[in-house]
Amino acid sequence: xxxxxxxxxxxxxxxxxxxxxxxxxxxxxxxxxxxxxxxxxxxxxxxxxxxxxxxxxxxxxxxxxxxxxxxxxxxxxxxxxxxxxxxxxxxxxxxxxxxxxxxxxxxxxxxxxxxxxxxxxxxxxxxxxxxxxxxxxxxxxxxxxxxxxxxxxxxxxxxxxxxxxxxxxxxxxxxxxxxxxxxxxxxxxxxxxxxxxxxxxxxxxxxxxxxxxxxxxxxxxxxxxxxxxxxxxxxxxxxxxxxxxxxxxxxxxxxxxxxxxxxxxxxxxxxxxxxxxxxxxxxxxxxxxxxxxxxxxxxxxxxxxxxxxxxxxxxxxxxxxxxxxxxxxxxxxxxxxxxxxxxxxxxxxxxxxxxxxxxxxxxxxxxxxxxxxxxxxxxxxxxxxxxxxxxxxxxxxx
Amino acid sequence: xxxxxxxxxxxxxxxxxxxxxxxxxxxxxxxxxxxxxxxxxxxxxxxxxxxxxxxxxxxxxxxxxxxxxxxxxxxxxxxxxxxxxxxxxxxxxxxxxxxxxxxxxxxxxxxxxxxxxxxxxxxxxxxxxxxxxxxxxxxxxxxxxxxxxxxxxxxxxxxxxxxxxxxxxxx
Numbered sequence: 187x188x189x190x191x192x193x194x195x196x197x198x199x200x201x202x203x204x205x206x207x208x209x210x211x212x213x214x215x216x217x218x219x220x221x222x223x224x225x226x227x228x229x230x231x232x233x234x235x236x237x238x239x240x241x242x243x244x245x246x247x248x249x250x251x252x253x254x255x256x257x258x259x260x261x262x263x264x265x266x267x268x269x270x271x272x273x274x275x276x277x278x279x280x281x282x283x284x285x286x287x288x289x290x291x292x293x294x295x296x297x298x299x300x301x302x303x304x305x306x307x308x309x310x311x312x313x314x315x316x317x318x319x320x321x322x323x324x325x326x327x328x329x330x331x332x333x334x335x336x337x338x339x340x341x342x343x344x345x346x347x348x349x350x351x352x353x354x355x356x357x358x359x360x361x362x363x364x365x366x367x368x369x370x371x372x373x374x375x376x377x378x379x380x381x382x383x384x385x386x387x388x389x390x391x392x393x394x395x396x397x398x399x400x401x402x403x404x405x406x407x408x409x410x411x412x413x414x415x416x417x418x419x420x421x422x423x424x425x426x427x428x429x430x431x432x433x434x435x436x437x438x439x440x441x442x443x444x445x446x447x448x449x450x451x452x453x454x455x456x457x458x459x460x461x462x463x464x465x466x467x468x469x470x471x472x473x474x475x476x477x478x479x480x481x482x483x484x485x486x487x488x489x490x491x492x493x494x495x496x497x498x499x500x501x502x503x504x505x506x507x508x509x510x511x512x513x514x515x516x517x518x519x520x521x522x523x524x525x526x527x528x529x530x531x532x533x534x535x536x537x538x539x540x541x542x543x544x545x546x547x548x549x550x551x552x553x554x555x556x557x558x559x560x561x562x563x564x565x566x567x568x569x570x571x572x573x574x575x576x577x578x579x580x581x582x583x584x
Numbered sequence: 585x586x587x588x589x590x591x592x593x594x595x596x597x598x599x600x601x602x603x604x605x606x607x608x609x610x611x612x613x614x615x616x617x618x619x620x621x622x623x624x625x626x627x628x629x630x631x632x633x634x635x636x637x638x639x640x641x642x643x644x645x646x647x648x649x650x651x652x653x654x655x656x657x658x659x660x661x662x663x664x665x666x667x668x669x670x671x672x673x674x675x676x677x678x679x680x681x682x683x684x685x686x687x688x689x690x691x692x693x694x695x696x697x698x699x700x701x702x703x704x705x706x707x708x709x710x711x712x713x714x715x716x717x718x719x720x721x722x723x724x725x726x727x728x729x730x731x732x733x734x735x736x737x738x739x740x741x742x743x744x745x746x747x748x749x750x751x752x753x754x755x
Contacts, residue, residue, distance in 0.1 A: 212728075241706075242730055246737050277615050407643050407695030418667065420642075425670045515614040518663050518674065520644065531661065533649050544662075546645035547729070553699045560615040583721060 199227055202565075206235050210313045210569040213579030217568070224564050229557045231257075235300055236583035244543035248509030249275050250349055252543065254573045257343040258543060260581035262302040262404035265294050265334075266523045271543075273428055274530040275349050277517040279484060288430045293364070293467035294337065294346060294369075295429075295521075296460040300371065301330040302524035303453050307378060310450070310573040314391045325375050333363050349476030350485035356471075364468060368461060375457055381449070391445035396559045396571040400444065406555040410526025410548055411456065412575060415441045415448035422522040427495070429521075433470070434463050446574040509538035516542075525549055525576050531564040542576035549581040592671040593618035598636055603633055612676075619661075619674040627677050628687040631662070635692055640664040640673065643689070648707045652701035652733040656680040658709060662689070679709060688714040706731040 205216040212353040214235035240259060256271045256367040257264040269291055276283060308323030314493075331341040335356045338346035346353050382388045398408075400416040413420055421438040423431040441456035443450035478485045486505050487498035504510075516533040526548030535541040552575050560571045597620060600608050607630045610621040622630045634640040644663040651657050658679040665672050679686060688711035689696040700711045701720040708729035711717060719726065728735055 213624075234719075234723070237721040239730060242735075242737060280615065377650065404641050405694050407693065407699075409642075420667050425667075426672070473593075516617075516661075517615055518645070518661075519619065520665075527644060529645050529663065531645065531647050531663070535651075541651075542647075544645075544647040544651045546647075550702075551695065554695060 193246065193464055204568070206232075211579075212309060212577060215553075215572070215577065215579055215582070217572070219402075219565065219568065221565060224562050226563055226565060229560050229568070231553060231556055233553070233579075233582055234244065238584070240584045241545065244540055246539065248538050249512070249540060250342060250505070250509065252540065253348060254343070254345050256514060256545075257345055258580065259547065259584050260523065260525070260528075260549070260578050261342060262305055262578050263298055263523050263525070263528075263581075264342060264344050265291075265298040265347060265443075266521060267545075268345060269295055269429065270442070270519055270521045270523075270528050270530040271532075272347050272349050273521065274517050274519040274532040276536055276580060277519055278512040278515060278532055279349075279481075281350055281479050281484065283351055283429075283479050284476040285430065285470075286472055287477045287479075288475065289467045289470045289519040290352055291347055291429050292431065292434070293464050293471065294334075296463045296467070297330050297333060297364070297367070299460050299524045300457050301327045304330075304458050304546075306453065306524070306573075306576045307450075310570075311382065311388075311574075314388065315575045316385075316388065319378060322374070322378065322381075326371065329367050329370065333360075333367065336360065338364060348478075348485075349506050350481055351476070355477060361468065364464065368465060368468075371461060372458070375454060376414075379454060383454075390446065391567075392450060392574075393443075394445050394447075395563065395567045396446045396449075397444055397572050398555060398559050402558065403444070404557065406558065407551050408516050408526070408555055410523070410552065410576075411449050411452045412526065412552055415452045416444040422520050422527055422546065426520060428519065434466050436460075436462050445475050446570050449574050449576075454495055484544055511536055520546070523548055525550055525578065525581070545584060547581040547584060549575075549577040549579070550584075553577050553582055590749050592669065593673060596620070596671075596673055599638060600630060600633065603637075604629070607633075612728050617672070617674060621676045621678065624679060624686060627675070628689060628692065630675065631664075631692045634664055634673070634675070639666045639668050642707070643693035643695050643699075644672070646689070646703065648708060648709060648731075649702045650731065650733045652681070657733075658684055660686060660703070660709070668724050684709045685712060686710075687712045690714060705720065705729070706749060708732060716727055 202219045202221050204219055205211040208216040216232040218227055218230040240255050256267040259267050304323040304327040308320040311319035335341045340346040356404055378457045383493055390402040399416055403413050403416045419438050419440045436459045439452050441452055441474045482501050493500050512534045514534055518531045520527050520529040528548055529546030531544040532540055533542040560568045597611055607626040609623050612619040642665040646662050649659040656678040660677040662675040703709050704717055705719040705721055720748045
């Protein structure tokens with residue numbers, strides 16, 4: 187690498203501040219770049235601009251109240267956050283969730299995965315100069331958000347998955363809505379591919395950019411599409427199945443090129459796999475059946491029961507005032523979020539409030555490898571590399 | 585899950601015991617999860633053993649629990665995952681509040697770097713041999729470690745009540 191020489195003959199580099207207010211950092215990420223001309227010598231990420239102390243706040247709420255906070259971490263994957271927290275608390279309680287609720291959870295989380303990948307694809311493409319893909323992706327994402335709105339009453343902060351099941355029965359006509367999206371998406375994904383995959387500019391901007399060695403990716407604890415694009419087929423849905431994922435048939439797409447292009451191909455293939463899972467889940471979901479576990483004192487009773495049974499009214503009152511107290515112990519659950527391995531650690535000391543809630547957020551851990559990825563690259567490729575890791579700053583800073 | 589320590593975890597525990605009997609202080613089994621409590625001085629060696637001989641190649645997470653006012657108040661949990669064998673294990677180290685220092689696991693898994701910085705930032709534990717132990721989420725001039733149990737949720741900063749502002753405005 188050549189270095190700039192000053193009049194006195196000494197080599198000199200320049201430090202550039204990228205962010206926190208920079209459109210390609212996808213939020214408020216600041217990266218200090220040491221530059222030699224256009225080449226990056228060293229990169230130091232600086233984060234914490236969105237830190238809101240969610241883990242501390244969880245310790246001061248009851249177990250069920252904390253669900254609303256999990257929505258606000260990774261705001262492109264609120265259902266996945268709900269799911270991992272509820273799974274951890276359910277493990278702590280030893281609670282069995284009805285199959286019907288599990289399948290509905292799977293369907294919702296997979297819809298969420300597609301919508302998250304659509305946002306990723308759109309923003310990544312606009313970072314690299316392909317404006318129209320962004321508009322197309324957001325158009326399709328809107329259809330998925332409409333489904334969430336019908337199911338949960340909210341487009342983004344859904345809080346739909348609750349401890350012991352899901353919040354409410356699916357709305358009337360939900361099959362038609364989901365079928366509509368299932369019919370629309372395959373041709374639309376093909377459309378994105380015709381716009382990008384063989385596009386010469388896209389290939390020039392992504393192929394060979396942001397390479398990381400597979401063993402280095404594992405050592406840096408990277409997970410998700412980034413690890414799978416490096417040829418390591420690690421997916422929590424297959425390795426440690428949760429919520430009945432073992433009953434679904436799907437593939438885990440992998441690539442061996444481990445660059446921005448490989449990660450793009452993996453994510454596009456994942457969207458297609460998610461469609462398969464949703465289709466299977468819809469067949470498994472029956473029209474009738476329980477959506478919540480039978481667990482008096484933990485799961486709120488049905489509204490009708492409260493009006494006729496004294497016990498139900500007492501449980502309702504106790505759940506919403508005092509909460510419930512799991513036995514002392516701890517549980518760690520990992521799920522596959524669109525960004526990688528999302529983990530939740532919950533420790534109980536036998537009181538109605540958690541002793542400790544910790545989230546292993548995939549964005550935070552994956553971002554750690556950014557300096558390794560962009561070292562020696564051009565500054566324009568730094569934008570591609572930040573985009574390709576798919577970070578959500580709410581998830582990084584919590 | 586009630587049949588006790590699951591098969592693979594049993595192998596791990598046996599392996600560590602035969603390697604160094606002192607490295608396994610206690611084995612905790614709860615809801616199918618196995619926790620191996622390791623004395624502080626054996627942590628790095630035990631972690632290396634897990635990586636090299638038991639295929640735990642991915643450090644999934646590192647986190648800390650504060651059990652104040654109990655002593656030793658800190659409980660460090662390392663969640664290890666083995667990609668080839670699809671198994672998980674938890675290593676736990678108990679650390680007292682008077683001397684909250686542990687060996688850094690960066691030589692074993694470089695990915696531990698930011699996890700340890702987060703624990704240092706929010707819990708105030710220090711890691712021996714960490715090359716860049718700075719605050720990561722909070723500003724550099726922040727005082728205290730907010731995830732400790734003796735740190736109030738509202739923080740220490742004195743915020744004047746709105747009533748006193750009104751009083752000032754009216755006089």
